[in-house]
Amino acid sequence: MTTQTRVLEPEHWDEFYDRLERAFGGPADHAEERELWRGLTETERSLAVWDDRGIVGTAGAFSFRMTLPGGSLLPVAGVTMVSVQPTHRRRGVLTSMMRRQLDDVHEGPEPVAVLTASEPAIYGRFGYGTATLQMRGDIDTTRTFVRELPGMDAVRLRLVTPEAAREACEAVYARLVPDRAGMLARQPGWDRQALLDPPSGRDGASPMTCVLAEVDGEVRGYARYAVKLDWSPAGPDNIVKLSDIDALDPVTYAALWRYLTSIDLSSRISFWNKPVDDPLLHLFSDVRRCRLSFRDSLHVRLVDLGEALEARTYTAPVDVVFEVEDAFCPWNAGRWRLSGDAKGATCARTTDPADLALSVKELGAAYLGGSTLRAQAAAGLVRDARPGALAEASTAFAGDVQPWLPHGF
């Protein structure tokens, strides 16, 4: 099979997207969703693999800025729209696209690539490590209740359409971005993604609505949700399907949850993406009734290792030499000395003996402060050559706020 990989020409976007949809299976996107992705696609960063009959492979990248431990924003490549036609699988098309894409990112200004995976087993071979988890829940609101906090009754709630509330919600979101590693600053057009609500995606639920939470006239939080009717012979058991909930302070957050748990005729709240250390773990009277589960979310690839490790800060002083394996991006392989603390860091090549041996995948997993080096060592993935080095590095990389990716891409 002869194929050719080219940067996507804008006039081929429809074929590119049709092929992507076919590779994923299922029905075609609603027109509203398709137009959103058309507008967000950065064609000059998208790759199409062609054979003599058309496009057989797709891959794209978004130019994101992501919060790092310490609060700075790093330009990162958000890898997306990866697919290979069912007729062309397992012949190395994905590998060739990953090769070209990581070479392009290496030549550009972004030291890190990130993605969410359809299947987490795909990307480790290319050096991506699982850096964040997402928490899902299905709360039985007849059996668990939100704790009362002083001041909750002063929070005023107002129902508005998501469109009318867009700017106010975006202002809240923007203030939260620096507080948690893994959050993405909004790039132009991305505010529309949160409002996507095509009828075909509702699974029988109502259109999405938004509740704004105000204190002294200032919007301090919001939740976007839909309600799915479920009338059993015993009565109503509607489900509140929560898309987003964000607040600038604990009292507003608690007031929003109290509201959601008390919507008439409903007995469940389902949500699919909150941080694993979300305050809701402490807000509900019986967390077991929240029926929580966890899943991998953001996968991180350090493309330019030294630059990436210098871009973040470290919880505690660290001075260690890593022996890094990186078969797919060999420019990262070898020994690196990382010296840093809460103010900043340097990371440079060294000939000093190694303290810790690991692959770039483990460093990617630990990069945002979620998955610890110690836990990965316990799985045999990080090897300690100097006593104490593992504890030192693991403590320095970890944070007291768990990283989180707020939305898919």
Ligand SMILES: CC(=O)SCCNC(=O)CCNC(=O)[C@H](O)C(C)(C)COP(=O)(O)OP(=O)(O)OC[C@H]1O[C@@H](n2cnc3c(N)ncnc32)[C@H](O)[C@@H]1OP(=O)(O)O
């Ligand atoms: C960021 C995103 O967009 S995630 C979305 C990814 N896309 C999808 O899931 C859509 C459906 N799937 C597909 O389009 C394709 O099967 C892909 C893209 C996952 C794989 O494409 P292929 O061209 O078949 O992959 P390729 O032949 O380059 O395989 C490279 C290696 O990955 C392995 N691999 C490929 N797909 C998978 C998988 N789903 N799970 C585990 N391993 C996989 C191959 O076995 C091969 O392993 P090897 O190097 O040890 O031989």
